[in-house]
Amino acid sequence: MRYLPLTPDDRQAMLAKIGVTHIDELFRDVPADALLDAPVDLPRHATEMEVEAAFKSFAGRNLPAGEAPFFVGAGAYRHHVPATVDYMLQRGEFLTAYTPYQPEISQGTLQALFEFQTQVAQIFGMDVANASMYDGSTAAAEAVLMARRVTRKNKAIISGSLHPQYIEVIRCTTAFTEDVTVVNPPALSGVEELISQIDDDISCVVVQNPDFFGNLHDFTKLAEAVHEKKALLVVVVTEVVSLGAIKSPGEMGADIVVGEGQSLGVGLNFGGPYVGLFATNQKYVRQMPGRLCGETRDADGKRGFVLTLSTREQHIRREKATSNICTNAGLCTLAFSIHMTLLGEAGFRKLAALNHARASELADKLSDIDGVELLNESFFNEFTLRLSKPAAEVVEQLVEQGVIAGLPVSRLYPGNEELDNLLLVAVTETVSENDMYALYYELKEALK
Amino acid sequence: MMNNQGRPTNIDAAVELAADSFTTFSGNRGLDQEELLIYEIGDTKTSGVDLPEVPEGHSRLGGLARTNEIGLPGLSEPEAMRHYTRLSRQNYAIDMGLYPLGSCTMKHNPRLNEKMARLAGLADIHPLQPQSTVQGAFDLIDTLAHWLKTLTGMPAVAMSPKAGAHGELCGMMAIRAALDKRGEERTIVLAPESAHGTNPATAALCGYTVKAIPATEDGRVDLEALKQALGPDVAAIMLTNPNTCGLFERDIKEIADAVHAAGAYFYCDGANFNAIVGKVRPGDLGVDCMHINLHKTFSTPHGGGGPGAGPVVFSEALAPFVPTPYVVAGEEEYTMVEHDDTGDSFGRMTAFHGQMGMFTRALSYMMSHGADGLRQVAEDSVLNANYIMTSLKDVMTPSFEGPCMHEALFDDRFLKGSGVETLDFAKAMIDEGYHPMTMYFPLVVHGAMLIEPTETESKQSLDQFIGSMRHLVDKALSGDGDRFTGAPYHAPRRRLDETTAARKPVLRWQKPEPAQAAE
Numbered sequence: 001m002r003y004l005p006l007t008p009d010d011r012q013a014m015l016a017k018i019g020v021t022h023i024d025e026l027f028r029d030v031p032a033d034a035l036l037d038a039p040v041d042l043p044r045h046a047t048e049m050e051v052e053a054a055f056k057s058f059a060g061r062n063l064p065a066g067e068a069p070f071f072v073g074a075g076a077y078r079h080h081v082p083a084t085v086d087y088m089l090q091r092g093e094f095l096t097a098y099t100p101y102q103p104e105i106s107q108g109t110l111q112a113l114f115e116f117q118t119q120v121a122q123i124f125g126m127d128v129a130n131a132s133m134y135d136g137s138t139a140a141a142e143a144v145l146m147a148r149r150v151t152r153k154n155k156a157i158i159s160g161s162l163h164p165q166y167i168e169v170i171r172c173t174t175a176f177t178e179d180v181t182v183v184n185p186p187a188l189s190g191v192e193e194l195i196s197q198i199d200d201d202i203s204c205v206v207v208q209n210p211d212f213f214g215n216l217h218d219f220t221k222l223a224e225a226v227h228e229k230k231a232l233l234v235v236v237v238t239e240v241v242s243l244g245a246i247k248s249p250g251e252m253g254a255d256i257v258v259g260e261g262q263s264l265g266v267g268l269n270f271g272g273p274y275v276g277l278f279a280t281n282q283k284y285v286r287q288m289p290g291r292l293c294g295e296t297r298d299a300d301g302k303r304g305f306v307l308t309l310s311t312r313e314q315h316i317r318r319e320k321a322t323s324n325i326c327t328n329a330g331l332c333t334l335a336f337s338i339h340m341t342l343l344g345e346a347g348f349r350k351l352a353a354l355n356h357a358r359a360s361e362l363a364d365k366l367s368d369i370d371g372v373e374l375l376n377e378s379f380f381n382e383f384t385l386r387l388s389k390p391a392a393e394v395v396e397q398l399v400e401q402g403v404i405a406g407l408p409v410s411r412l413y414p415g416n417e418e419l420d421n422l423l424l425v426a427v428t429e430t431v432s433e434n435d436m437y438a439l440y441y442e443l444k445e446a447l448k
Numbered sequence: 449m450m451n452n453q454g455r456p457t458n459i460d461a462a463v464e465l466a467a468d469s470f471t472t473f474s475g476n477r478g479l480d481q482e483e484l485l486i487y488e489i490g491d492t493k494t495s496g497v498d499l500p501e502v503p504e505g506h507s508r509l510g511g512l513a514r515t516n517e518i519g520l521p522g523l524s525e526p527e528a529m530r531h532y533t534r535l536s537r538q539n540y541a542i543d544m545g546l547y548p549l550g551s552c553t554m555k556h557n558p559r560l561n562e563k564m565a566r567l568a569g570l571a572d573i574h575p576l577q578p579q580s581t582v583q584g585a586f587d588l589i590d591t592l593a594h595w596l597k598t599l600t601g602m603p604a605v606a607m608s609p610k611a612g613a614h615g616e617l618c619g620m621m622a623i624r625a626a627l628d629k630r631g632e633e634r635t636i637v638l639a640p641e642s643a644h645g646t647n648p649a650t651a652a653l654c655g656y657t658v659k660a661i662p663a664t665e666d667g668r669v670d671l672e673a674l675k676q677a678l679g680p681d682v683a684a685i686m687l688t689n690p691n692t693c694g695l696f697e698r699d700i701k702e703i704a705d706a707v708h709a710a711g712a713y714f715y716c717d718g719a720n721f722n723a724i725v726g727k728v729r730p731g732d733l734g735v736d737c738m739h740i741n742l743h744k745t746f747s748t749p750h751g752g753g754g755p756g757a758g759p760v761v762f763s764e765a766l767a768p769f770v771p772t773p774y775v776v777a778g779e780e781e782y783t784m785v786e787h788d789d790t791g792d793s794f795g796r797m798t799a800f801h802g803q804m805g806m807f808t809r810a811l812s813y814m815m816s817h818g819a820d821g822l823r824q825v826a827e828d829s830v831l832n833a834n835y836i837m838t839s840l841k842d843v844m845t846p847s848f849e850g851p852c853m854h855e856a857l858f859d860d861r862f863l864k865g866s867g868v869e870t871l872d873f874a875k876a877m878i879d880e881g882y883h884p885m886t887m888y889f890p891l892v893v894h895g896a897m898l899i900e901p902t903e904t905e906s907k908q909s910l911d912q913f914i915g916s917m918r919h920l921v922d923k924a925l926s927g928d929g930d931r932f933t934g935a936p937y938h939a940p941r942r943r944l945d946e947t948t949a950a951r952k953p954v955l956r957w958q959k960p961e962p963a964q965a966a967e
Binding site for chain 2: 063
């Protein structure tokens with residue numbers, strides 16, 4: 001019972017002071033037949049050594065990405081995280097603080113949030129960013145809801161090259177709201193057909209860059225067409241490192257930019273916790289979901305930071321709130337921000353260039369294999385190959401050889417035969433020359 | 449000249465200058481250090497990371513290469529270390545002291561959990577790598593699910609919700625899906641006046657109108673009023689138990705029966721599960737679904753506002769509607785079902801599988817405590833709260849009679865006539881070295897002060913806290929008002945102007961430019 005400081009004597013003394021003889025007298029409001037008289041049927045308490053052994057067993061039956069040539073991306077990317085980041089996260093003052101409701105003793109968290117918001121706004125090319133959402137997918141759904149609040153129209157057009165799980169999340173989140181979502185079929189094509197679907201009823205168009213299949217787009221014309229109908233352009237970014245190399249959504253005319261920030265500082269963690277990024281322009285700030293940190297002064301005139309504009313939020317506004325979100329991804333914002341601060345602009349750009357160069361090299365190499373066709377006209381660090389065999393089979397075959405080749409697109413689009421042979425391959429700075437050669441060699445063998 | 453090295457400081461000379469009587473050149477005060485923004489100390493050319501050189505190659509960026517400067521400042525590694533270390537020291541944290549934030553449950557975060565979450569086999573795995581290579585992860589999720597189901601006495605659990613409010617959404621969506629399948633268009637959700645703000649916000653997201661249920665004199669749901677409100681239009685009740693006044697809803701079973709008799713569902717907000725874990729199973733009380741804040745009850749760190757995790761347990765009636773994905777244990781191996789074939793699942797709430805990093809930490813905590821220890825957690829949390837209630841009830845004003853559960857609710861009647869308000873009292877606690885309790889929530893009492901010590905506190909720690917509180921009450925009532933209205937005095941910042949922050953929001957750093965400043 002190493003986490004419980006009360007001794008049996010303490011407990012007796014405290015019960016006596018309260019004026020009861022048994023702890024269950026304090027549970028007297030619980031219906032008598034519902035109060036358990038013995039522990040539930042689960043193991044008893046365990047020592048640190050026993051717990052460690054159990055977790056080593058769980059961990060031992062997984063293949064860590066770092067222990068194999070590894071090429072899976074699709075919305076979660078394996079980047080190298082400097083040791084400093086994790087050390088800082090584990091400082092108790094950051095790790096074990098609550099939401100900064102008492103700003104006078106939460107300036108550490110608040111200043112870091114203010115810096116984070118500025119960094120996110122800058123990389124997206126937008127005016128302001130919030131203090132984070134749960135992850136990229138939920139941020140995308142919140143963007144659709146926000147577009148309805150801003151435009152007072154409810155039809156959202158969703159690109160077919162948006163991450164399929166993001167599409168599912170948008171559909172699910174808006175299932176019982178007044179929003180109508182028009183989802184395009186999966187496609188590697190550009191923005192032309194999206195422009196043709198724009199009408200007077202739309203609240204927004206949701207697109208992704210780089211898109212799910214890795215292609216890059218210039219959304220400038222799309223933004224113009226959307227704005228003509230007084231609607232919003234929502235751009236989703238699932239790989240933020242790309243923005244060290246490519247034009248920001250803000251420069252293309254986006255009104256809301258959301259993203260997954262996991263690439264910086266956070267790590268893979270089997271899908272969570274991650275960090276949702278959410279940015280927009282100044283005029284829409286009061287329709288934003290989530291927490292916002294703002295600058296102010298204290299009674300002595302010193303600069304300080306507080307959570308602000310909380311009249312949008314559930315704890316004040318209740319059913320009229322802009323979102324039901326409360327807890328966000330505080331610690332992951334810190335990880336993101338520290339990593340970004342260590343990189344700086346120079347490092348961020350170099351990291352992006354490195355990713356792109358490695359991906360280019362591998363794309364060239366793999367295109368040489370008979371039975372492999374590169375489908376992208378452009379890409380950042382991830383691209384789609386059409387194989388001469390179903391990709392799922394090939395991936396399973398390569399697992400046997402210790403190579404994690406990428407994501408068979410069919411895993412996210414079951415039953416869509418046209419996509420069965422597509423393999424999505426991601427390359428980051430953590431991929432070595434040897435890893436690339438291993439994939440090249442094994443893929444060639446598998447397709448013989 | 450005399451060498452004073454190694455000699456004791458001359459205390460008489462030291463006390464001549466009072467602490468606040470002079471300012472320093474740096475703005476620092478000893479260990480109390482000021483820290484500028486990264487934008488004021490870094491520049492775009494500095495980097496604290498050494499990356500390999502970029503090989504030559506042709507660009508495939510489709511003419512979209514970024515050309516402008518972004519303006520991101522970089523710091524060298526030592527500068528970054530110092531920046532964040534200094535910032536960290538301006539935070540209060542559970543590692544530093546009692547954190548009596550009622551309803552938020554700030555308990556000790558064991559570092560064993562952190563160590564387990566960082567094992568490469570758990571941290572460095574991708575959510576979409578082949579399922580055959582993550583069988584241990586599925587086993588972990590399935591094991592945690594088993595613990596949650598056993599502790600709540602519920603047959604099913606959805607693991608993917610990302611936080612408590614996301615869990616609420618999950619539960620309410622399952623309810624809506626179940627009602628839709630029954631072909632019933634019910635439009636109203638009932639919630640007590642004392643409910644968390646997330647409850648009505650969630651119900652609204654599911655397309656429901658929220659109707660408030662009044663409380664009785666003793667801080668519980670008014671059963672008769674509830675029965676009056678129930679009808680064919682009511683989809684569900686959202687009820688926190690123990691409730692936000694820190695009280696157990698005595699009529700919980702009658703409430704559940706009445707709700708079910710009206711054809712509605714019972715959503716339980718599990719934010720306060722900490723008080724009853726191992727002692728009471730919500731499944732025995734007639735609950736249809738309940739979210740569990742892993743970051744409250746099961747010790748995963750709050751991290752300055754997240755991440756959380758909000759798995760939701762379900763009754764048989766609602767189990768078919770759970771969101772994707774979910775883990776299924778087969779005879780030989782585990783499978784993650786990512787696409788629903790039954791057509792009943794209400795959909796997907798998040799990309800990937802949920803908060804794995806939080807699952808690991810929570811399970812590590814649960815295994816450490818075991819069935820016996822978790823029961824002790826509930827008992828100690830209730831004991832500590834009642835000890836505070838008993839020790840302060842003669843000087844402060846408890847809002848309700850009788851034993852409380854894991855948190856003690858006071859209101860501001862005891863401050864009447866003192867000129868000190870709840871906010872001032874809370875800020876004065878900062879000077880005593882404590883994080884304030886939850887203020888002005890729940891809304892059902894005036895000037896609420898909700899104190900939740902949790903099981904983490906020793907008797908000595910509680911006694912010291914009680915001593916501080918009694919001292920403050922004494923000072924407030926003896927006319928020492930300045931000490932409160934001006935508080936805090938001993939914090940990195942004095943009271944901050946939140947009104948101006950909201951009226952003229954400055955939400956990011958801007959490069960200082962005279963032309964812009966004149967706007």
